Amino acid sequence: SIYFDLRSFRDLQAISRVLILFLFLFNQKPMQGSKNQSNVIFPTPLDSEEKEMLHRIVRVDHAGEYGANRIYAGQMAVLGRSKSGPLIQEMWDQEKKHLQKFNEILSENRVRPTALLPLWNIAGFALGASTALLGKEGAMACTVAVEESISEHYNSQIRALMEKDPERYTELLQVIKEFRDDEMEHHDTGLEHDAEMVPGYWLMKNVIQLGCKAAIYVSQRI
């Protein structure tokens, strides 16, 4: 290339500085969490297998709450000033609380967040906004589909932890159960507010749920 000589150290230094600058620019401001120190939500893992399992659980749940946040943000961007604005805002506030809780759990237990967070950022917002463009029914249908996926996912985690050792994971189980109940409530709210009236409800629901399953699979590992 005529602009950079990759054999020269100074040019490499310049390139790396530019790259790091871009990396810093595309970071979001970290959310303000509480300074709660004693958030050891699960016991010190006995071996690397248990550690892997617990870290995957926290990582995927964190990614899920983050994505749900962005979906509601997208919905609010379109429908924020409509009649259903306050309802969506209320559900969004609950998700914000969930995300804050998982932020604390993630950082205090030294769990690595999923590297796909920027992807879920954009995808979540796009999903929320595009379904909200179909009107209030569309937004509610999206909520129903996503919350159903999340509840199912939380239930399978609860089952897995209960099978292993309910006493050992008491606090973690408590948190997951509480969040699962909240998500089921959102699901029911969505149904109450005419989610099924949207044209193509069955198709939309299944497509969104398939996407959620894929997102869960990938976020556990990457």
Added chain:
Amino acid sequence: MAALLRGLRAGRTLRGLSSVVAAPSAVNPQCSSLNRGFHRAALRLQDESKSDKPPSSSSSSSSSSTTYHEHYQATEHDTAAEASQHDSASDPAAEQPERPNTSYQDQSGEHGEEYETEEQLQSRILTAALEFVPLHGWSMEAIAAGAETLGLSSASTGMFYNGAGDLVLHFIAHCNSQLTEILAEQHKQVQLGQAEPKKTADFLREAVETRLRMYIPYIETWPQAMSILLLPHNIPDSLKHLSSMVDDIWYYAGDRSTDMNWYTKRAVLTGIYNTTELVMLQDSSPDFQDTWSFLDNRIQDVVNMASSAKQVQSTGEAVVQGFMGAAVTLKNLTGLNQRR
């Protein structure tokens, strides 16, 4: 007493036998497993001669010996036959002539959890081998010399499949755990209010400097160690150690980020650490002053870049606001904003 002497004599001949067998063919994998077998038998014999319980596989009734037996059953069915032939003394041994470092014998003569696992033994050998690294480099000779210091035959190097890689990785793990201890101690001091929390840049600089200073005694041979770490089969392990060290440093520096910052910060610190390590290898200034000033400059770079990024972002936002204002003004001027 006679049984004890019988046992010790058998142990000595066994080890002599194993070193004779081992000497010409240390590289042969079959022989190395044989060495392993002999070594373990020698080990077991040593400990049998100290124990007051017959080391047969079925007889342990008390729970304190089960760990010993479980461990051995899991790994040594092949040597059970050999060892049972040398089933010897059951009275507690008062003197430990061959293994002065490993007298786990307490008053009652029980083994209990004090029995050493293979990993602990390996780690002891490798730690002992470190003092021979300046002489022999990071190699099997150093490990053999270390084993001899502990009173084991140099055939015990057969235990280490990865050879020099094992030694380097052990050293790195040891340095990392030392660093974690130091950082945890400092963290505790700050929590207790006995020390001031440091600024992030200073904290990072001191942590990296502390960690790199651990290489100073081995700095002559460190290039060899780095090339061993770059061998394909060692790369996953060395990356794991590097990433856990960087994660530790950031955690104690106070990083609690849960988004892409997590990755960015660790990537940046990894870059700083690796380049500083490379500079250190070629540094000949007194007490590596050049290295520490290089480290200083790199950390300053990162700090400057973070603040430039913030400035660029806020400038960008201001510019966007300006454009929006200009657009609204234009719309007003051209009358597009009015409702007719």
